[in-house]
Amino acid sequence: MRLPTLLLLLLTTLGFAAPKGPTLSVGDKAPTKLPSGWIKGDRVSTLDPKKTYVIEFWATWCPPCVASIPHLAELQAKLKPDGVQVISIHVNSGVEAADAYVRKNTKQMDYTVAKDTNGAMGKAWMDAAGRNGIPCSFVVAGGKIAYIGHPMSLDPEKIRGFIEEAKAAAPAAPVKK
Numbered sequence: 001m002r003l004p005t006l007l008l009l010l011l012t013t014l015g016f017a018a019p020k021g022p023t024l025s026v027g028d029k030a031p032t033k034l035p036s037g038w039i040k041g042d043r044v045s046t047l048d049p050k051k052t053y054v055i056e057f058w059a060t061w062c063p064p065c066v067a068s069i070p071h072l073a074e075l076q077a078k079l080k081p082d083g084v085q086v087i088s089i090h091v092n093s094g095v096e097a098a099d100a101y102v103r104k105n106t107k108q109m110d111y112t113v114a115k116d117t118n119g120a121m122g123k124a125w126m127d128a129a130g131r132n133g134i135p136c137s138f139v140v141a142g143g144k145i146a147y148i149g150h151p152m153s154l155d156p157e158k159i160r161g162f163i164e165e166a167k168a169a170a171p172a173a174p175v176k177k
Helices: 003-017 063-082 095-104 120-127 156-169
Strands: 037-040 052-058 084-090 112-115 136-141 144-149
Touching: 037 095, 052 063, 052 120, 052 156, 063 084, 063 156, 095 112, 136 156, 144 156
Parallel strands: 052 084, 084 112
Antiparallel strands: 037 112, 052 136, 136 144
16 A cells, blocks of 8 residues: 555544534534524524524423523513523423423523523534533524533623623724714
């Protein structure tokens, strides 16, 4: 075998054998994949880069997720004037219970609730970020991922900080003459 062919074969083999890590990190552009089903609140068809979103993955069968509900409602109430929208997305596993759960707890869940009926959002967000546990939240500010982690670690000041960082990173608007 010629050396270039052997080298190409070796590089190709190593490329397939190399472990793949997360492809979604803080600072990356937010995925465009959004929920396939909406249960409550303002539906979102695209993420507006001028808005900030707290996107949380949860499930009815997850006690820590259920414990996060009042905290998410409080974040939504305090940050709505800042243009923040909380979107809680029920993961694909056990999704058939989501509608009834939200109807029963609608007053507590005073934010937008959706469901990932086909698992595509979980792949685009959770899997891409290397996350396999819920609850897990993503803060999207300025169209980019500003935070990935547990929703209970978020507070209004932290989210406002992400908003300010996104504004500072945004290109300046052209001056009209």
